[in-house]
């Protein structure tokens with residue numbers, strides 16, 4: 001069998017058995033209504049056994065998945081534009097990841113790196129040191145979730161600087177633990193009722209060009225000046241341990257700061273002895289067309305958090321930073337039972353191999369080239385899209401009911417999302433105002449599926465606006 005070119009290039013090209021085992025035809029199939037009867041029945045089980053606090057965006061229960069397709073228990077095959085919230089960048093069914101996990105899980109599943117360590121953890125740290133921005137000596141620590149990585153990045157920053165204050169941005173999202181909720185800007189559903197929250201967190205306006213009060217052309221200069229002024233007024237730069245920012249904000253609405261903002265903010269932090277933390281959990285690891293979103297401006301953070309796509313779907317997260325900062329922590333100050341689980345680490349090495357060898361950064365840029373023109377067509381046709389933004393395969397549209405007042409249209413956003421789901425396209429929304437429709441397809445999705453998904457989006461707008 002020759003090398004497969006229809007989005008399966010990461011499957012062993014000359015292993016028919018592997019191909020046959022993994023092969024889910026990359027084709028949308030609507031066998032029933034969405035959700036189908038079996039999913040509806042299983043959803044009743046969910047309601048009877050899972051906390052109501054755990055939401056479900058699209059209650060179709062999945063039995064298999066590969067690249068751009070999710071197959072549910074009713075036999076439907078859905079096109080995936082969500083990647084499980086920017087996680088399966090290398091694609092479900094990635095042969096490298098499967099082989100690595102099968103090998104590792106047969107060797108051992110867990111010993112606790114703090115008790116008896118193992119090489120796989122070191123391999124991941126060495127890869128992160130090589131891939132994250134900057135030629136300086138680096139260290140990493142591995143965890144299980146993004147929030148855990150952010151929590152530990154803050155711990156490291158505080159110990160290393162002997163300062164306590166942390167600066168976060170409007171529209172920022174950093175997790176659902178107590179400290180990361182304090183860093184997160186949106187109340188519902190993330191924070192409401194869960195307080196009190198961690199102290200010494202200060203919030204500053206985000207450089208949000210589309211909604212900058214005096215116009216996008218003034219955003220860079222005024223947002224930077226405002227950032228400095230607010231830090232000085234609210235807390236004083238000498239008291240700030242770190243500034244944390246998502247280079248492209250995720251849950252807050254895929255907000256892309258104007259070119260130069262990250263550079264200016266990072267330089268100001270360096271001059272003030274404040275650590276610059278890039279939270280690349282959603283934007284990192286080829287998602288935006290670069291290894292890290294900060295690479296777009298050539299910014300070198302002091303600490304970088306990673307998770308989501310890092311291990312191809314297995315739970316793994318990390319903090320990677322300047323050696324002198326990471327080593328400032330007393331021995332035993334970082335850790336956790338499962339942190340850097342060996343099976344997740346093996347998956348991560350395989351996923352990073354796939355990103356490198358399958359050239360997934362280039363694939364992300366190709367996805368951008370496919371999606372953006374189609375979004376512009378829909379914007380021109382409907383007149384309800386106020387902004388199109390993002391990079392690579394991290395793209396979004398902001399829906400408004402008035403182009404001048406830029407009135408967020410959350411109802412239309414939800415209606416389009418629902419219409420996509422009914423047609424077998426898995427899509428996600430986000431944004432502080434609930435009016436951002438985001439695109440996060442697996443980087444291994446075939447181009448014809450991308451186009452079919454965008455056709456569905458077009459139909460969904462037509463239906464929602466009828």
Ligand SMILES: Cc1ncc(COP(=O)(O)O)c(CNCCCC(=O)O)c1O
Nearest residue numbers: 145146147173174175246250279281282
């Ligand atoms: C930038 C950024 N930092 C941190 C996190 C947190 O990562 P965890 O692995 O979800 O803890 C995220 C997770 N984003 C998706 C959250 C989904 C939800 O919980 O509703 C992120 O995007």
